[in-house]
Amino acid sequence: MKITLADIGKKFNRDWIFRHVDFEFESHKTYALTGNNGSGKSTLLQVIYAFQTSSEGSITYQLDNKPLEEENLSSYVAFAAPYLELMEEFTLLEMLKFHFSFKPCLPGFTFNEIVKNCGLDGNQNKAIKFFSSGMKQRIKLILAFYSDTPLLLFDEPTTNFDDNGINWYRNLLLSQHHKRTILISSNQSIEYDIADGILHIDNYKKPNF
Numbered sequence: 001m002k003i004t005l006a007d008i009g010k011k012f013n014r015d016w017i018f019r020h021v022d023f024e025f026e027s028h029k030t031y032a033l034t035g036n037n038g039s040g041k042s043t044l045l046q047v048i049y050a051f052q053t054s055s056e057g058s059i060t061y062q063l064d065n066k067p068l069e070e071e072n073l074s075s076y077v078a079f080a081a082p083y084l085e086l087m088e089e090f091t092l093l094e095m096l097k098f099h100f101s102f103k104p105c106l107p108g109f110t111f112n113e114i115v116k117n118c119g120l121d122g123n124q125n126k127a128i129k130f131f132s133s134g135m136k137q138r139i140k141l142i143l144a145f146y147s148d149t150p151l152l153l154f155d156e157p158t159t160n161f162d163d164n165g166i167n168w169y170r171n172l173l174l175s176q177h178h179k180r181t182i183l184i185s186s187n188q189s190i191e192y193d194i195a196d197g198i199l200h201i202d203n204y205k206k207p208n209f
Contacts, residue, residue, distance in 0.1 A: 001063050001150040003059065003062075003151075004024045004060045004062075006022060006059070007020055008022075008044070008054050008059065010040065010047055010055050016055075019056070019204055020204060021044065027150075028178050029178065029181060029196040029197065030192070030194060030196050031184070031199060032183075032195040033045055033183060033184065033199050034186065035201035035202045036202060042081070042156075042185050045153055048153070063150060075149075078144035078147035080153070083155075087128065088129035091124065092126060093115075095143075096115075099147075100147075103143075103147040105148060106147070107148065118138050118139075119168060134165055136160075137160045141154075149180070150180055151183075152176065154183070155185040155186075156185065156188075157191055158190070169191075
């Protein structure tokens with residue numbers, strides 16, 4: 001999926017978070033949205049996802065060189081972030097079945113294979129509320145990675161991860177590199193060091209807007 005930002009700006013009340021963002025994300029490439037804490041990188045990612053609306057400017061989406069309307073965007077995007085909620089009363093297997101009833105799963109994988117690949121084998125029938133924060137983050141990521149969508153969006157993907165979890169994430173990321181368009185909001189280079197391009201949100205936070 002190709003995404004073009006044209007003069008995008010976002011403000012809360014009278015304060016501009018960022019302004020005059022012009023950037024093009026090309027299909028099948030990986031990009032990082034970087035900046036200091038509170039810089040607005042997560043907000044920009046949510047604007048791209050149409051979870052929030054921009055205060056000015058426009059965003060266009062193209063899939064296979066054809067325009068994609070914003071109201072149809074959600075069917076083509078998988079999004080993972082630490083602040084997204086899981087159905088904690090569900091078991092892991094129930095969560096997978098629920099999620100993939102709305103999003104197509106990558107072909108060639110069973111739910112049990114997905115669970116094994118993410119290091120959670122044996123926990124299929126365990127309620128998510130009993131999982132550690134790191135295990136919950138793995139679930140959020142596998143729901144995105146294994147969704148058969150042309151666009152993947154990740155916000156601080158290795159939150160609550162130890163070194164083993166970080167390596168697991170990086171291997172999954174490498175497996176999808178140049179297969180889909182991937183946007184990663186992060187200020188930790190280990191999460192995006194394979195990126196083909198970087199959008200520095202701090203460049204769009206000038207004193208005089």
